Structure formats: C-alpha cells, structure tokens
Amino acid sequence: MNTPTGALPERLRATLRADIQGMHAYAVQPSAGLIKLDAMENPFALPSELQAELGQRLGAVAIHRYPGARIDDLKAALAQHIHLPAGCALMLGNGSDELISLLAMACDLPGAKILAPLPGFVMYEMSAKLQGLGFVGVPLTADFELDGAAMLAAIRMHRPALTYLAYPNNPTANLFDDAVIDQLVDAVGEQGGLVVFDEAYQPFASRSRLAQAGQAGQRDHVLVMRTLSKFGLAGIRLGYLVGPAALIAELDKVRPPYNVSVLNAEAALFALEHADEYARQAALLRAERERLLVTLAALPGVQRAWRSEANMILIRVADAASTFAGMKQRGVLIKNVSALHPLLANCLRLTVGTPEENACMIEALAAAAA
Template identity: 65%
Template sequence: MSARLDQLIATRIRQDVQSMHAYAIQDSRGMVKLDAMENPHRLAPELQRALGERLGAVALNRYPGGRIDDLKKALARHAGLPDGFGLMLGNGSDELISLLAMACDVPGATVLAPMPGFVMYAMSAQLQGLKFVGVDLTPDLELDERAMLDAMALHQPAIVYLAYPNNPTATLWNDAVIEKIVEAAPGLVVMDEAYQPFAARSYMDRITRHEHVLVMRTMSKFGLAGVRIGYMMGPARLVDEVDKLRPPYNISSLNCETALFALEHEDVFAAQAAEIRSERERLQAALRDMGLKAWRSEANMVLVRVPDADRSFEGMKARKVLVKNVSRMHPLLANCLRLTVGTADENAQMLAALRSTL
C-alpha cells in the first residue's frame, strides 16, 4: 500500500504542490495567544446569549438564501460603498485572492506585490500557474516607488496587491506613492484593507477615482476571526466578472447570521478597536523604552527587531506567550518578531516575557 501511495503522489500530485509546505498554525493551547492578529475581546455575556438564541433559530436544513443579500447590503452600508459599485463575499480574504488569480489567469499573466507581504498573494498565484513578482521594500520597510514602477513596466502585471496597512510590517503606505502606482498599473490594483479598523486612513474615499481598483476587507480583524467572511468592493461590472467564479453557497448561514448580528452592534466592535489602538500606542512606547526598533503601526500588530529573534521567540514561548517569529520570511525582516496587540493584561505579560529574553 505504501509503495502504491508513493507512486500515486509522485505521478498524480503536481510537483510544485509536493514541494510546498502547508500553512502552519502554532499550537496555542495554554498560551497567551498573540501570534495571529486576532481581536482579544469576546462579546459580553448578554450579547453572547442573544447571538446564541438567534443562531438557534437558523434553518440549518436549508442552503443559505436571502440573508446573504442582506449581509451584502449591510456591509455596503458599513463601508460607505458608492452607487454603481458592487460587493462580493468570500470565505475569508483568502478565497477572494484565489478567485482573483483564477479570473486573471490569461496566458503570461503576472501578479505583483511588495515584499515582505501577505504570503497568500504569492501562493495563490503559484497554485493557479501565474507568475509572481515580489518587489522588495526599502530598508526601512517603505514602498520603493522606483522599483515598483520599473517592475510594473517590465512585467505588465494583471494584478498588483497593495496591503493597506501591510502585513507583517503594519505600515500604512505613503498616499502619493500609492497614487503613482495605481495610475501606472496596467491591470487590476487590489487594496487589501484587512486591518482597516485600526488604520488612520482608508482607500474607500478614493475608490471612485479609478475603474481598475478593488478594495478588499475582512471581518476577521473586525472581531470575527472565527467566522471567516471577506468582502471585495469595486466597480459593479468588474466585481460581477470575478463573482462568476465564486462557489455556490460559499458563506454558511451561521456565519452570515453572526456577521449580521455583529454589524447591528458595530458600536461594540468600534469600541474594542479603539481600545486596541490605545493599547498599541502603549505597547510601541514600551518597546522603544527597551531600546528596540519598533515600526510605527497602523494595524493591530507591531513589528519589532530584537537582538536574537529565535532566542526571544523561544524564551517567550517558554513563558507561555506566543508571538510570530517572522525573521526568516524575508531578509528585510532579520531578527524581527510580529506582536499582536492584546488586552492590557496580555500586553503586560508579553512585554515582561520579551524583556526577560533580552
């Protein structure tokens, strides 16, 4: 059986897939979990009860129906979507990124994005058979305007991804540089606003300027990481073309109802985001007081450079604090850790654990 299975994998599974590694999720049981940019706050007990009653009334014997349209309308209102623009849903942003790669898979198509950046841009391109071009940021992790413009002129990408703010750097790109890139792009530009609840600016107020720009968001950072709902907005005709590739019923009835419930209580989640932003400022100040380089964050994470990332990561883990060691993701991230902003108590534990490793 083993020899047959070996042969089956060797001859029927794509070679590039065999050489890949699955997306790794760290075991967080018993840990202060600050490795995945999740909202650390849970719903108040009375809201949990109200949500439970509502989910208990969902007709699970039926496929998702009209409530999906209700969710799309609610998200459009929440985002301030202009007239003439469309919105589509994805099972998280990851599915939307995959659908975009499928939609733009024409002969010779290329996907381009700054690096270091979100790993799914390159992975989705590879899995769809598209070429991926990564353009390094500057040494201080800003967009390299000249390098981006030159790479676009050379490769003529079908899709340019601009994470706004970026992951894992948490930086919010310079708007003047972004506009030059958007205007020069020969294909689609996707503004990935996964961390919009924590950022000072959004591209939504400029979305009507360009017919080739899509804005992508997720409810994961809104506070519903376990619900897996992403959404993408742009000119209706353009969104409709990508939406043709969406699997039927890709959003479950339970997830849909949970998202609608959350949007009805968006003031609660806005207050949570405000608290996270406040904690982020205290966290950055504490890291600077330690003499560490911490990049200015516009997300719910902070990128920090330590003397020895492996030592600090393992030392913090031994003290039951889990963060993300990104030091091997890209040469520009040498000795860097990505710290998710947690509650005041979680952040205090994280800082104490980090301080003990320095």
C-alpha cells in the same frame, strides 16, 4: 495544525502537480496553554448578554437549507456599514483568503502575473503559485516603504494582471506613502491590470483607499478587499471585495455557490447590528497599541519598534529565534517573522492584546531579550 501523514506513495506522485508537492502549506502555530498573540486576532469576547442573544439567533437559523436571501441581507448591511461608494458593488468570500484565490483564478490568462511588495502577506504569492501564475515580488526599502522606482519598473516590465498593495501592510503594519501609491495605481491602469488594496486591518488604520474604488474612468481598475477577522470575527471567516459594479459582476462568476454559510452570515449580521461594541473594542486596542509602542521604545533588548497602523507591532531584537523561544517558554506566543524575508532579519511580530495580555507579553519579552 498540520498533522504528519508520512510520505506520499510513489504511485500517486504522478497524479499531483510537482510544484504543489514542493510547496509548504500555510502553517498555524499550536497555541494551547499559551497567551495567543501571534495572529492579529481581536482578544475581546462579546459581553455575556450579547453572547446569549447571538446564541438564540444562530439556534433559529435554517441550517437545513442552502444560504439564500440572508446573504443579500448581509451584503446590504455591509454596504450600509462601509458607506459603499456610488457605482460599486460587493462580493463575499470565505475569508479574504478565498477572495485572493478567486482573483487569481479570474485573471488566469496565459503568461499572467501577480505583483506585490515584499515582505507582504504570503497568500498573494501562494495564490499565484497554486493557480499556475507567475509571481513578482518587489522588495520594500529598509524602512519598509514602497520603492516607487522599482515598483514602476516592475509594473512596466511584467505588466501584472493583479497588483496587491496591503494598506496597512503585513507584517510591517505601516501605511505606504499615498503619493507613491497614486503613481503605481495609474501605471497599473495604463497596462490594463487590476490594483487590489488589502485593507484587512482597516479598523486600526487612520486612512483608507475605499473612496478610490468608486472613481470612474481611469481608476475603474481599483478594488478594495476587507475582512471581518480584524473587526472581531476571525472565527467566522468572512471577507468582502469592493469595486466597480461591472468589474465585481465579472469576478463574482468564479465564486462558488453558497460559499458563505448561513451561520456565518447570521453572525456577521448580528455583529454589524452591534458595530458600536466592536468600535469600542477597536478603540481600546488602538490605545493599547500606542501604550505598547512607548513601552517598547524604552525596553532594553528591543533594537527598534516600528510605528503601527494595525493591531500588531513589528520589532527587531538581537536574536529573534532565542527571544521567540524564551517568550514561548514563559507562556506567550508571538510570531517570528525573521525567516520570511531578508529585510525582516531578527524581527518579531507582536499582536496587540488586552491590557493584561500585553503586560504579560512585555514581561516575557524583557526577560527573553535581555
């Protein structure tokens, strides 16, 4: 939570970049005492026996030492878990947020730009601004599909160093059309830029672009970024970037040493050893998502609920601000995304929770949107 600290003393203003002083920090909503369905977290804790086993593992970690070979063990386990394509390598980040920042740093040449569809994940634009790069946002269509013609025109005009394609997208939760994506990937390649597929919600999606990261030749500019946050480990902050080994080797040079802690690495290794439990949880959430979509389609006050390939559902109501406030008053915290982009007017983003949480959410929504 951001804590007010008063105005910055005038004598210090000249020391800090003016553009940063004019920016807003990433906001995290206070959630104490509320059913927390605003951040696409996995709502399931580990079974008690696995919690005890994890506690023993973490207690034995050498926290008096810097991270060492155990990080390599984690990279090897991740490579096996995702069936790393031949010729590819992995780079680890302190969450995918750090990877997004490092990509901007690595591509920070004079005049370089980052391009992404809008609405999309806010960190793409924020990373560009923090690094002093230009950002080009290309609006999606009214149905949140890629505007292929507009994207191609923007790629040819701006020649972006980085083009982000979230797959599925946040906050719209949809997978973009693969035929359009292929055109964009080729267009970016012709301009000498990189394409980053952000697959943060991969455990809930029906398709992936991971195999494309391993294609040689014309597609050797494609990267795939994932996180263990939606896998069920949001608290440990671990992301990873997959791409051609030669490209990853260059990008890895901007990564801070020891950016992943030994505790995070050990927790991630433990989770991968018990991937079947997390797969079971993901299956439950996918089933709950489908049940919610049916319920939302028949709920008075919900004008539209978009199909989802993630663990969130985007809906439109008559008055997003009033509905959000009414649900919060009834103990349920969701995300009001209506101010993020004109296409999201009166839209709310609902995280898929446990069956009990979802029942409370629907009850609160029905009362608040009536």
